[in-house]
Amino acid sequence: MKLTDQARHLGRWLDGTGPASDVVLSTRVRLARNLKEVTFTHRAREEQLAMVYSSVLSAVRKTPVLATSSALPMRDLSPIDRQFLVERHLISNDLADNGRLRGLLLLPDETVSVMVNEEDHLRLQALASGFQLRSAWESVNAIDDELGQDLDYAFSDELGYLTACPTNAGTGMRASVLIHLPSLVLTRQIGRVLQGITQVGLAVRGFYGEGSQIMGNFFQISNQTTLGQSERETIESLERVTRQIIDYEQRAREELLKDARVQIEDKVWRAYGTLRHSRVISSQEVINLVSAVRFGLSLQIEGLADVKTLNELLIRTQPAHMQLWAGRELEQRERNVLRAEYVRRLLGEDISDAARSN
């Protein structure tokens, strides 16, 4: 698989078709696993890492789901290719940075992947579109079962799966949803909601920009604990909390519409107009404007771009994506010009898939 080809496609988890995809962008579930007989990655010698890599590869070839995956050793990839995988949520910064024997096993549709020799020997990951915690858990659980037939995992009856960092010990599972909460931010209820989330054992990461009122408004909610609760219980409690937050968001949305419909519509259309007509634009600005347009979609405003296109804008306007698209390295200033062009094309009328990849 060539990454330039991969860059033309959009992972299935971004297609905007999943449940509640007007609020939840994507769902991710990852499992941390280590091999019993090898010291953890950061303390392993190069030949041990090579052993892990080849054991995982041979186990993967025997599993029905992953048999068709591509193996991407980090060493063989250029910095831009690695950054591309980071932007695509397929590898961590950590895996990309390090020159040691590390790699990624990836299904073409990007829904399931395995990082090898990251902080833990294996990080199995399932990504799904929209709000689909259960099905993401089931996908990653299935490949874990399959690989577990062949690989001897570090596991104790008492503490479960043993991981390099004790914050992951037990299930080794981190489940998360990426959620868009513009109404809660605008109505200034977000602080209370976030605080509530952390009180029930979940973690939140939020991002704010500067200047205008409608900013990124994207938050990642994930479980914080991995002991004392089964995977299913963890998934269910994250699911319950997320559902409640979606509900809060929808109520805040109604309040806003009652009080300030015209002002909000104005912000949405101005954001859309900027995206369609700008000539120089940073990734940060794209994120903020996309957030505003996404907000417009959730208000049922007609005539805007669809969710899939907005997801595409978020992911494909990042630096490494821009450079793979251009086929060469670009300075930040050049990128900003090219990005504006790319955004205009994506939002322009009647753009076929062939035109998108040129």
Next chain:
Amino acid sequence: MQCQLCGKRPAVVHFTEIVNNKKSDHHVCEKCAEERGYHVPLLKSKFSVGDLLAGMVDQSGQGEETKVGRVQCPRCNLVYSEFKESGRLGCSECYTTFRAQLRPLLRRIHGSTKHVGKAPARDSERVALRREVQRLHEDLQRAIEHEEFENAAAIRDRIRAMEAQSAGPAAGGAA
């Protein structure tokens, strides 16, 4: 406002991170944000859990600080003080070596020190059996407390049968 990371350029990316109920604000410039992946809300932040952990570890056993710090894992040679700095253990054996220190830490992080989730395919039968036996022991205790002696005897027989079963295949099944 200057960037918190390089201290040179103006901070343009602002975000709040809440982990374990601790809120921290970050203000960084576009370049540092891009380098660390902050410009994309979707990426994992690079402020490591290790830093946070190191803080949590520090609260425990201050009197015995130096003695505990020198405990070493026989398999990977990691010294406890190294774990305190990095927040990373060296191998699966470390969990046994540093058991006494890790238990209170795990309890603080997770509110529990007991795994109740899945087990690897290879161990799952054994683990299921062990959990079942554990559950029966609890039932037995309850039956005795309620003076249901006939029931208690029946449960005890089941426990014995299961323990015999778990001793059997384990001896022959090791590869």
